[in-house]
Amino acid sequence: MLSESYQSTVVTQINNDITAINKAMLRHTKWLAEWNKILVCGQAISEPFIQPDAYKHCGFGIWYYGEHSPFTLQQDEFPRLEQLHKRLHDSVAQIMNKANNQERLTTEDYDDVIAKEVDFSFSLIALRDSLFGQLYSFDYLTGVFNRQAFYSLLEKEFARVERTSNCSSIVMVDLDYFKKVNDQYGHQVGDKVLTYFATYIKKSLRPYDSVGRYGGEEFLICLPDTTITDAKTIMERIREDLANQVIEIKEPDKRTLTLSITASFGISSLCKGHPISEAIETADMAMYEAKTAGRNKVKTHHYEAVAT
Structure with missing residues (x-):
């Protein structure tokens, strides 16, 4: 709760x-x-x-x-x-x-x-x-990296994959129908839902993965040394489990508000020859594809790594 x-x-x-x-x-x-x-x-x-x-x-x-x-x-x-x-x-x-x-x-x-x-x-x-x-690297509301700090983290990860020729994955995540939560219950409840979601994502990831708040209800995840296929498996598990979570929020009048949320996930590769901006853009495109496909889905964007 x-x-x-x-x-x-x-x-x-x-x-x-x-x-x-x-x-x-x-x-x-x-x-x-x-x-x-x-x-x-x-x-x-x-x-x-x-x-x-x-x-x-x-x-x-x-x-x-x-x-x-x-x-x-x-x-x-x-x-x-x-x-x-x-x-x-x-x-x-x-x-x-x-x-x-x-x-x-x-x-x-x-x-x-x-x-x-x-x-x-x-x-x-x-x-x-x-x-x-x-x-000052953390988003005060949710406790995950803020956008600027997460970009710095991605720059380090991109430098590493350029050096090793390995591939990592990044994921753009957006809460589904979050505007309805704010409209129906108010922004204080919306903030608590965002906090719950960020905490849930952090606990669901591996110790060496990272999550940052991209803006509003959008979050970015970095999965080092993880292929698109493996990233999809991880995100499908998280997506399915999230949909089954019950969020309990105590209201000022002592009543308990109960609700559930889902999210849409877009996955792309962070690899040699494909800069961070491209990886974020393609992950965002994949996420919007998940939205248009009905939400509460995981979509991927594939491209080949540049050969050494």
Whole structure:
């Protein structure tokens, strides 16, 4: 059932990740300030600053070695942060031990810590910025890629198939009679239907497939290394199962609205010699062929890949 308070889990999760990183940055800043205070004021050395595994137990370390969503884990900066953070702690511990032994601290000692702090902070900011970039790659309503981000994904996939001479498939999907849903039930219900559909498609695809909102009730799907024949088999399964789904939407007056939807699918190849624009155009043509054939159908467009 779709509740009235439903929000895109993808966008919500990325926002939560960014909030968690901001909190980790604040805790790290407090840790650094405490280190400076101890050093400048000649206070007693705190054990957490010189323990061998102190980097795991500071405020940042508790966040880093906790649980994270895939959106954080897949960022390039995430594994790099561990090394940078540990190096920083090692340098801090070295200075603390020298101070504890009443050895003279040099400017080189301090400059080394500051240099490592800068490297660490830049990496942490880069992680947060990359998540911000990913956040703006998603359609807020449905949680799938937005049009611009999906085009970028298709460009990477096209470069790959040009290099390997393999073929992938793209699919244009359009909800059937969606205007009637908006006219009969209102745009809020229509939005929830779109969200349900996008979530259903994502769950029905393979982990390495992608889906993006092309516009309105139209969506694009990318199926890497998938022939037209295999893509048709996958989409027929999804189309048939979608038609059997029952969507329950809770109304403001506590009543539950029950409805079902169908969609029309058009499939084309993304392969060497046939650019992205052509693949989208021919998938769109195939989708309209499915519409004119009575809707709730899968149609394909075939062309041969250019030989190497």
